Amino acid sequence: MSEFNFLKNSIMKQASIFFDKDKYFNDKPMADYLMEFLVDQKVIGATVFRGEAGFGENQQIKRPGQLFSFDEPPMVITFVDNDERVTKALTALRKKVKSGFIVVSQVEIWK
Numbered sequence: 001m002s003e004f005n006f007l008k009n010s011i012m013k014q015a016s017i018f019f020d021k022d023k024y025f026n027d028k029p030m031a032d033y034l035m036e037f038l039v040d041q042k043v044i045g046a047t048v049f050r051g052e053a054g055f056g057e058n059q060q061i062k063r064p065g066q067l068f069s070f071d072e073p074p075m076v077i078t079f080v081d082n083d084e085r086v087t088k089a090l091t092a093l094r095k096k097v098k099s100g101f102i103v104v105s106q107v108e109i110w111k
Contacts, residue, residue, distance in 0.1 A: 013086040046079035
């Protein structure tokens with residue numbers, strides 16, 4: 001029986017972590033570090049997205065694809081799991097990594 005069978009039409013939590021591509025943690029690109037961290041936390045799955053443009057609290061729009069732009073693309077890692085595992089992973093992550101913006105929402109899984 002697959003671990004994913006229990007997911008059919010169930011309520012889960014989704015967390016999204018926003019950061020800049022040029023961020024590093026322990027000499028690793030943040031995306032690589034976070035993916036390895038989430039594997040170690042045994043979350044069901046995660047995906048890294050590279051943004052075309054974005055802005056944060058400084059209200060400065062970053063457009064890395066424009067000619068002569070030195071902006072790094074915004075990145076997002078999204079992962080989904082049950083409430084307990086998402087909370088555990090984010091609590092452990094925040095003890096190590098203080099940067100990045102995290103949002104969590106309840107989602108319904110359809111299979």
